[in-house]
Amino acid sequence: MYEGKVVVSVRDQIARKLRNDIIDGTLSESEKLKEQELAQRFGVSRGPIRDVLLQLTKEGLLTSKPNCGVSVNTALNPHMQTLMVELRTEIEMHALRSSIDTLTDKDFDELSGCLSALIDAFNEENYTLVTELDMSFHRYFVQKAGGSDLVNIWEPIVYRMRMNYRRIDNADDCFTEHNRILNAMMDRDIEEAIAALQANIR
Amino acid sequence: MYEGKVVVSVRDQIARKLRNDIIDGTLSESEKLKEQELAQRFGVSRGPIRDVLLQLTKEGLLTSKPNCGVSVNTALNPHMQTLMVELRTEIEMHALRSSIDTLTDKDFDELSGCLSALIDAFNEENYTLVTELDMSFHRYFVQKAGGSDLVNIWEPIVYRMRMNYRRIDNADDCFTEHNRILNAMMDRDIEEAIAALQANIR
DNA sequence: CTCTGGTATATTGTTGACAATATACTAAAG
DNA sequence: CTTTAGTATATTGTCAACAATATACCAGAG
DSSP, X not given: OOOOOSOOOHHHHHHHHHHHHHHTTSSOTTOXXXXXXXXXXXXXXXXXXXXXXXXXXXXXXXXXETTTEEEEOOOOOHHHHHHHXXXXXXXXXXXXXXXXXXXXXXXXXXXXXXXHHHHHHHHXXXXXXXXXXXXXXXXXXXXXXXXXXXXXXXXXXXXXXXTTOOOOOOHHHHHHHHHHHHHHHHTTOHHHHHHHHHHHOO | OOOOOSOOOHHHHHHHHHHHHHHTTSSOTTOEEOXXXXXXXXXXXXXXXXXXXXHHHHTTSXXXXXXXXXXXXXXXXXXXXXXXXXXXXXXXXXXXXXXXXXXXHHHHHHHHHHHHHHHHHHHTTOHHHHHHHHHHHHHHHHHHHHHHHHHHHHHHHHHHHHTTOOXXXXXXXXXXXXXXXXXXXXXXXXXXHHHHXXXXXX
């Protein structure tokens, strides 16, 4: 069973929920978020809510106007989306290259477990979770290669990309693509891994 | 006279000061920052300070351990620094390409004003300000091309790079390099502009 | 009817007190 | 002497009240 982090702070849980609401469209574009409202909804005071909103603003999911509050950011224009794909690909290619020889069996177990959790989420039609696990898979080797330094750069790019295509079209494709990446990693075949990666990121 | 933003919130001023302290080495590597201490120093309560610390953490200048506070992040290893240079170059090249034909005389005035402020800062040996103005110059056309979406991705990369080389070696070089970029922009010569940019980012 | 000015309301920004957690120190047991 | 348990302190996390600011509404002048 894939667990992710073992303990999560209240702040992280709220941040995660809001991220998902934004990415899956529960919160519509340009919608204004009121601190009081969110505080009541999550049963905490405005303090932690403010922290979360600031965080998501830095991630690009929200935009903030001083003294006016925050609202859901609009999707990227096609031009910008293309750039984000390029940047993300460059980061992950780098991460693959610099980590592929250091990955252990334990790493492969983690990644493999992540993918089976992804299938389960598909079968339960829990597409929000699918999106999260998709990111977890990629984040794993980004973290492995560049630590939190690299993850900090990578995450906002991916969150921002995710706002654009909110629907997952095909369950099989998603799993097959990721499995191809994982297999190439286990074979230590960097060329194939990168090819698989480029087929997956779009 | 180059002004930058006309009004800045208390939070932004504190953030700016702390960023500079980190980048110029006033705050040494791995140094722990205590909220109470900073609150007293800046004459505000802990609330705004927490906001700033969270912000700088997202920017990669600080690292945070839950319930343990934040400390100054360590400089990037050479491998990662190379990647950051690549990413930054890719972003700014894109920004140049997509903005070069839309720049107006007003934009050139801004950029030019930014550079003369940079010289002044050099002559006053205010290297912290030099660093800020250097970033302002680049940020201007990044903003122009990709708006805050792109700036949000670009900024953490540059802040993180800046932690590595804290000293400015040569005043003339810095000005000459930027002036070459600006002149190429005014000539709408994209090839030359990119060449100048690549000579500047390193 | 449109525009301006002012007032009422709602929302964010800030503060100091309190709670929960981690760190540093001390003393006792092995 | 080293290790461990317990306690005291320091620091972060949370909260609710207050201040400052922006928004929405309404009335009156032109």
